[in-house]
Amino acid sequence: MISTLQKLAGLGSDIGHTSSSSINFNANLPVSIEVMKQIDSTRYRLKLGRKELTTKSSKNLKEGQKYWANFSEKQGGILTISALYKQPQLFEKDEYFLPLDYKHFFDSKTFSYSDFKAFLLKQLSDDSISKTLFKTLSYMLLALSKATIHLPLSHDGRKVLLQFQVQGDGTLLFYMALDHLGPLRGVLSPTELHIATMYEKSFHYLQKESPKLGMITHITLQEEISPLFDLSDIVLDLKG
Template sequence: MPIKFKVIDKLMFNRYKLLIGKKELTTKSNINLEPNTYYLAEIYDSLVFKNLQADKVFAYIDYDCFELLKIAFRDDFKYTLINSLIQTNQKSDYECYKTMLFALNEDILYLPCLLEGKPILIEYRKKKNELAIYYDVFAKLSLFLNDNKILTSFSKVQKICFEYSQNVELTTYKDDFFSLSYKGNL
């Protein structure tokens, strides 16, 4: 499985101090890494990192994903979002509800919530019948339901998915989750 680690500091000569679990170590990288940033990668022999990618950071609401999924498939989901947007006092929740509402207008279910206490981002594009999930060390899994195809950016995750489907492809990570683009001033 891929692992999550934090770059603590950049040292001299392309060396970096990393925190993996509770253990600190130094390593060399040909790729420029940002200090105080979490990354995901597959580790091979002699601490060789492959498929390195920055961990996606997204705002989420403090809601269990299974409960939110039940609500999302109700007929009154849009009104539930509007009421939540009106009633929230927290700026981060307001931003999440707003993004969820705008995505819903585009026929996209955008659900940033929690699974077992960890942030998970679930996005379902109704028109294309595609599901994308960003969760922990699995990073992004894309499921193309019309073609029965799974896309992942990690070869070790690909091997796990092969147990369930023979139509699994490896791809580079692409952050194409719903995002808002504003025109004018905020």
């Protein structure tokens, strides 16, 4: 089942990069944006990839916050955004991600909680690690204390946040966040995969790509999807 999550995380790897010089505003998938500045009541300065632009939003946006959204270009070159959804705190900050591939943790078809915990404790005991890395590993350990595997990984310029919990019946409850698919949540068994997505564009993309997963896949639309673990769940303040 772990290999299926790896395959799911790898979907869209060919569209995971945003060009600084060319952006398709009628994109086939959601985009990740950062609010740089609020200009007036409806206009905002946004950052998309390495490009900055000004556009309107009827929804109040927070400066410094990152969102998933749909972009479109109307007649006259007016850019509009819709279906904005705030990204989890543990996804929006690049420094919370480890520059590792999933193969670093999943070198077999099984996953060991005890080995994962031992890895985290060993890394945290190293006095030479940076404050940022210490914070990231601490978040991972705190998630583990809540029976959640929290893996924020960045590889080949792509961020993927994977969280999962092993259920009593042996299935995996998982959450996954990607820049160009938005948040996903689902249940994985040895024979079937159930995925929920918030964006219709992601829904159609996953339908098209699902044969690559190698199992029966059911995809649905869901109004809101929350992570299994986020900073709001942390009692111990590690911000220092």
